[in-house]
Amino acid sequence: MFLPTTKKEMEKLGWDRLDVVLVSGDSYIDSPYVGVAVIGKVLLEAGFRVGVIGQPDISNDDVMRLGIPQLFWGVSAGCIDSMVANRTASGKKRNRDDYTPGGRNDRRPDRATIAYTNLIRRYSREEPKPVVLGGIEASLRRVAHYDCWTDSVRRSVLFDAKADFLLYGMCERSVVELARCLKDGKDASIVRGLCYISKTLPEGSIELPSFEEAAADKDAFTRAFQLFYNNNDPATASRLAQGHADRYLVQNPPAFYLEQKDFDAVYNIKYERDLHPFHKKDGEVKALETIRFSISTHRGCYGECGFCAIAVHEGRRVRSRSSESIIAEARQIARHPLFKGRIHDVGGPSANMYATTCTRMEKSGCCMKKSCISPKVCPLMKFGHDEQISLLKAVRSIEGVKKAIVASGIRHDLVLADRKDGERYLKELVAHHVSGQMKIAPEHTETSVLDQMGKPGCTPEALVKFKELFYKFTGEAGLKQFLSYYLMAAHPGCTAADMKKLKSFVTRELGSIPEQVQVFTPTPSTFSTLVYWTGRDPFTGRPVFVEKSAKGREEQKAILCGYEKEGRHPAPKPHWQKKQHLKGRGAKKY
Ligand code: SF4
Ligand code: SF4
Structure with missing residues (x-):
């Protein structure tokens, strides 16, 4: 099912009021590749009534289309930071948006997280409910950060948006915990993976250089960033706090990663793999061409390329789905009425990191002073391509699947580093999984x-x-x-x-x-x-x-x-x- 986007759709479900309204800078695509759809469906599975408002019209009160939720508003700029989606680094407007029907880039406001929160505040004064920020924009802007579009250090987006909470990273677990806390009237500030604003410095927190210090002094900014970066693994991270004038941004330690069975469960949920009919009158969304029939095999990347935000958002530790769950999803795809035989991607942030593990990492978190693959692959890493080869073979042999492409990037240095199976993997890819x-x-x-x-x-x-x-x-x-x-x-x-x-x-x-x-x-x-x-x-x-x-x-x-x-x-x-x-x-x- 699609989550409702109008009151009429709520009525059809027999819902008079929602528990949670999710507002997104993307149109509503019901796909396991779209964060808002995943969070909505996970909350639904946990028993909450959820609706989605994709790309609300910001010139009026469209954001109130589903009424005021009982528990909270969830706000996301969408799958991409809105400034990255809308503008080049030099500030020029981009003309295309692959998550907007018709492809025109005129529906996602700059700094969408702030824009949507302001609208919610403006139109729901009579019954204020907590606003919870999520998605990559909020996640990467959760502490004081450099913003190239204003060429300055900005405050945590939680302050700029005047929201109540911010959930960072992959937050299936933390969003359900937060919803339960709010429902039961419990203190939500204990939820892992959550940021909030406090008047006092919580006991036991590591204090980062304040926003004011980081904005004025590049050494202080560097120290703040390093503390932030080194406290990103759930196994080792401490609570962080950063002064912003007379208050503190508090970042609880990251949510524990989902165990494989729970990770699989997120992908066992039924998704429509389509654009919600509400948006269809405005045209197709380009993103669907690739994500509709693609399969995500894992999360996280230990590559740690300096320009990439995956380690900060998803985590450095690779967590893989079971092959059974991936194959079950491929079978589901093969039965989809629109499927023509081509799976557009079987991969993850770096496709050939699937099923990589490191026992040290599992028990005591990632090494802080050592890279897992540079300049050489760490000997403690259990890494290889054998499991991925078997997985790809199984996927391509499913009835109805003519081609299963690996379109996610692969780390070619890892292929070469795997003396046992690297060449065999590349041979398989070349022969069967390249388009x-x-x-x-x-x-x-x-x-x-x-x-x-x-x-x-x-x-x-x-x-x-x-x-x-x-x-x-x-x-x-x-x-x-x-x-x-x-x-x-x-x-x-x-x-x-x-x-x-x-x-x-x-x-x-x-x-x-x-x-x-x-x-x-x-x-x-x-x-x-x-x-x-x-x-x-x-x-x-x-x-x-x-x-x-x-x-x-x-x-x-x-x-x-x-x-x-x-x-x-x-x-x-x-x-x-x-x-x-x-x-x-x-x-x-x-
Ligand atoms: S290998 Fe790819 S996903 Fe991993 S850190 Fe580098 S750019 Fe990011
Ligand atoms: S032991 Fe090696 S593979 Fe494991 S986290 Fe440390 S550097 Fe990475």
Whole structure:
């Protein structure tokens, strides 16, 4: 079933009032890939009546469409931080939004978490209920953080939104606990994975440099970030507190990860795998093309690439679903009336980390001073590709499945590091699980840049070796398919000279002009953003070159894409950037 989006749909279910109303910056897609749908369904399974308002019209009281909930409002900006979804790092409006019907980017306000909370406050004065923030925007902005769109350190979003609670990370467990506390009138501030505002410093908390200190002093900001980053594993984290003027932002330790049976249960719930009919009149959502028939096999990533927020949001520890649960989901997909035989992805943050474990990590949390895979795979990690090979074989042999693609990125350095099964895995992928092109993300080839990215193991030699194996196995399988590469310009530590060297490597060794080149975006709460803001390596204290000017950043990209050579320098603007973009309905700046 779909969760209700109108009073009429509530009536059909015989519900006169909801316990929880979830408001999201995405349209409502009922899919296990969409956080709001998952949280709504998990709450429903726990016995709560839940409704969803996807992309409310912010020019009026649309947010009140389902009435005031008994327990709380849940507010999320959607699957992507609204500033990342709406704007480039230099502030230019993006024209497309894959989670908006029709694809036009005019429904998700900037700083959506704040915008929606303000609307709820404005229109529900007669019966105020707690507002609980969630989703990636709230999660990554839960303590004082650098925001590149204002080029400043901002307060915790809990203060800016004037909300009551914030649930961070993957919060299936904590949202149910919170709902039960609110229902039973118990103190909710004990829930793990929760942030709240306090007038006093809770006993036993680690105190971070305050917002004011972090905003004024880059060393204080660095110390705050490191304490924040090192207290992210449920096995070892302490409660954190950060002063904001005369109050404290309190972050309880993260929620314990779901055990495998509970993790499986989240995916055993029935999802419609479709856009709610409420939105259909406005067109299709592009995201559905890929997520409708995709399967998520695990969460978390121990890769710890500096520019990626997965470790902060999902956690560094990889938690995998059982193969039985994944296969059951694939069977369910195969029976879906719209399924035409192609599963678009069987993967996770890094597909080939499926079923990786480390006993130390399980018992006492992740090592703080050691990377699990860089520069070499840690000997204590139980890692390999055998289980994934068996899983993929089982999925592709399900009746009705013609192709099961692994479209999530894979870590090519891990494939090479697995001497026992790495090549066998790649052979299987190439022969059965690639659709025309396989994408990998080396990001760069210069050692100093790779070091700054936290990817010293992804050497150019490893890339060339992987490429050779890919084309060897492709030839053996008698297929025509190619390898494409995600590369990054303007990462902290990267100069124009580094981009020239990368260009020369790409032309010489990879033989292609890359299409997938992104300019580094300093998203909140990543290590690379810390370096971007402070201009210093947080581990050594040494200064790091950072290309901050919009022109210089685009020029770095242009070097790689070949515009320079063709005399079209800097990179030409896409046609849509030349137009004044349509403003969101009732758009307001926060
Ligand atoms: S390997 Fe991928 S998911 Fe993992 S940290 Fe790096 S970019 Fe993020
Ligand atoms: S023991 Fe090794 S694999 Fe385990 S958490 Fe530490 S570094 Fe990672």
